[in-house]
Amino acid sequence: MAAKMLRFVTVAQDTPEKRAPQTRRRDFDEIYAEYRPQHAAEQAGRCSQCGVPFCQIHCPLSNNIPDWLMLTAEGRLEEAYEVSSATNNMPEVCGRICPQDRLCEGNCVIESAGHGTVTIGSIEKFVTDTAWERGWVKPIRPPLEREQSVGIIGAGPAGLAAAEQLRRKGYRIHVYDRYDRVGGLLVYGIPNFKLEKPIVARRAKWLAEGGITFHLNIEIGRDVTLAELRRRHDAVLIATGVYKARDMQAPGSGLGGIVPAMTYLTASNRKGLGDKVPEFDSGKLDAEGKHVVVIGGGDTAMDCVRTAVRQGAKSVKCLYRRDRENMPGSMREVKHAEEEGVEFVWLSAPEAFDGQAKISTVVAHRMRLGARDATGRGAPVKEEDSAFRLPADLVIKALGFDPEALPVLFQAPELAITDCGTVKVNHRTLMSNLDGVFAAGDIVRGASLVVWAIKDGRDAAASIDRYIQTRIATAGISAVAAE
Numbered sequence: 001m002a003a004k005m006l007r008f009v010t011v012a013q014d015t016p017e018k019r020a021p022q023t024r025r026r027d028f029d030e031i032y033a034e035y036r037p038q039h040a041a042e043q044a045g046r047c048s049q050c051g052v053p054f055c056q057i058h059c060p061l062s063n064n065i066p067d068w069l070m071l072t073a074e075g076r077l078e079e080a081y082e083v084s085s086a087t088n089n090m091p092e093v094c095g096r097i098c099p100q101d102r103l104c105e106g107n108c109v110i111e112s113a114g115h116g117t118v119t120i121g122s123i124e125k126f127v128t129d130t131a132w133e134r135g136w137v138k139p140i141r142p143p144l145e146r147e148q149s150v151g152i153i154g155a156g157p158a159g160l161a162a163a164e165q166l167r168r169k170g171y172r173i174h175v176y177d178r179y180d181r182v183g184g185l186l187v188y189g190i191p192n193f194k195l196e197k198p199i200v201a202r203r204a205k206w207l208a209e210g211g212i213t214f215h216l217n218i219e220i221g222r223d224v225t226l227a228e229l230r231r232r233h234d235a236v237l238i239a240t241g242v243y244k245a246r247d248m249q250a251p252g253s254g255l256g257g258i259v260p261a262m263t264y265l266t267a268s269n270r271k272g273l274g275d276k277v278p279e280f281d282s283g284k285l286d287a288e289g290k291h292v293v294v295i296g297g298g299d300t301a302m303d304c305v306r307t308a309v310r311q312g313a314k315s316v317k318c319l320y321r322r323d324r325e326n327m328p329g330s331m332r333e334v335k336h337a338e339e340e341g342v343e344f345v346w347l348s349a350p351e352a353f354d355g356q357a358k359i360s361t362v363v364a365h366r367m368r369l370g371a372r373d374a375t376g377r378g379a380p381v382k383e384e385d386s387a388f389r390l391p392a393d394l395v396i397k398a399l400g401f402d403p404e405a406l407p408v409l410f411q412a413p414e415l416a417i418t419d420c421g422t423v424k425v426n427h428r429t430l431m432s433n434l435d436g437v438f439a440a441g442d443i444v445r446g447a448s449l450v451v452w453a454i455k456d457g458r459d460a461a462a463s464i465d466r467y468i469q470t471r472i473a474t475a476g477i478s479a480v481a482a483e
């Protein structure tokens with residue numbers, strides 16, 4: 001098997017944006033334009049340095065937020081960057097796409113006092129972007145080179161965070177990914193208007209320059225087995241994310257124009273990256289001039305509706321079976337989508353799709369919330385005789401993701417998985433039931449967040465280091481004993 005060459009992301013143009021005239025989009029330029037040094041310092045200076053840092057407690061990486069806010073307020077940006085990057089492998093990414101309203105900012109004491117949160121994420125982004133611009137992001141130079149190697153399956157945030165941490169300790173790192181670019185969902189899931197692709201490419205290039213070897217277009221299971229990787233490396237990390245789209249069965253669900261969210265978002269991201277995307281160019285995956293209905297209420301659904309707005313859809317509706325309060329997606333995202341002209345059809349679910357070969361109408365019915373279900377939210381119950389119709393030329397299903405069947409895919413039936421299909425690990429060590437095989441990120445947690453994937457990647461790296469060092473020490477002891 002010949003390893004394919006690493007291909008960095010190059011951006012020919014932004015995600016195709018043919019802005020619908022009636023909408024108001026919130027893009028990066030608008031949200032962050034005000035983040036000049038003075039503004040960042042003013043915002044950071046609003047931090048009350050409260051005794052109990054609730055922001056830090058609610059950041060999955062336990063970022064030392066109060067300290068880097070103070071340093072930013074004092075204009076000591078390089079030191080602020082050093083503190084913030086000490087616990088986070090991609091602060092410029094988290095600053096952009098963490099749901100801060102549910103994490104650090106949502107627990108800011110100033111916010112709780114009704115004065116508006118300190119804009120932690122924007123400052124984190126500003127400080128790290130400044131660090132890149134001014135050359136403060138130093139190359140990875142391990143103090144020693146080790147003989148041992150680690151194979152990492154998946155170049156998403158979990159795999160990349162682990163790769164960096166282990167490379168810093170001098171291990172030889174080989175990252176395998178079935179995609180043609182490094183970044184996982186950072187590249188092909190999350191839209192460019194939330195996370196610009198050159199930001200991810202810059203990280204990938206820096207990691208490669210630090211000595212990490214990427215093997216792209218390599219699918220573990222198809223091109224190499226897990227057993228082969230275990231032979232090649234001293235430890236293996238599974239960081240493959242979750243990609244099996246949940247589906248729904250209803251009359252007409254096989255009609256043309258009904259597509260899964262990842263198919264739609266990947267096409268849009270690839271187009272923005274300058275790739276040839278025949279299904280976009282033919283109009284099949286382009287929302288321009290169409291009535292679009294997105295089914296689902298999570299962050300992926302929000303990304304779909306906001307992408308459709310940018311592609312110039314005639315109308316964009318989001319159909320969700322619960323109400324606003326019980327929606328899984330970030331409220332900030334819902335607000336942005338509403339500002340951009342998206343219509344939310346709450347307490348509604350599709351029951352059939354009508355059309356001649358292609359979708360033309362979604363038949364939906366009203367729901368009400370009944371007794372609480374396992375998620376703690378009211379279970380949606382169908383209202384009888386409440387059917388209504390929505391015109392639709394493009395229907396996007398954003399119903400969530402499950403893990404693929406890894407033991408089958410990897411040709412490794414001995415790999416233990418949970419009832420949900422995630423890899424079963426010892427939660428202290430993140431090691432699976434197979435000696436030296438670890439797992440991290442969405443493939444352990446189920447669909448989650450980038451910041452949690454980074455946290456898991458870091459934890460797995462520490463555990464892999466301990467595992468390899470223990471084996472070396474034990475082998476040394478046995479060798480001495482044998483003499």
Ligand SMILES: Cc1cc2nc3c(=O)[nH]c(=O)nc-3n(C[C@H](O)[C@H](O)[C@H](O)COP(=O)(O)OP(=O)(O)OC[C@H]3O[C@@H](n4cnc5c(N)ncnc54)[C@H](O)[C@@H]3O)c2cc1C
Pocket residue numbers: 097098099153154155156157158159176177178179183184185186189190191194218219220221239240241242265299300303409440441442443447448449450451453
């Ligand atoms: C549309 C969308 C929008 C999102 N928006 C946000 C957001 O705004 N903020 C946020 O925090 N989170 C967001 N998330 C969630 C976030 O992207 C994930 O939680 C995170 O990327 C998980 O990281 P990971 O490294 O575990 O997996 P992934 O990022 O999925 O990376 C897994 C990698 O493994 C590779 N792989 C899989 N199987 C194989 C195999 N057999 N062989 C080789 N390679 C393989 C894949 O190609 C991929 O590159 C979003 C998710 C989606 C789908």
Ligand code: SF4
Pocket residue numbers: 058059060061063065088094095098100103104105120121124451
């Ligand atoms: S990593 Fe996310 S949660 Fe933590 S400080 Fe940054 S934006 Fe907030």
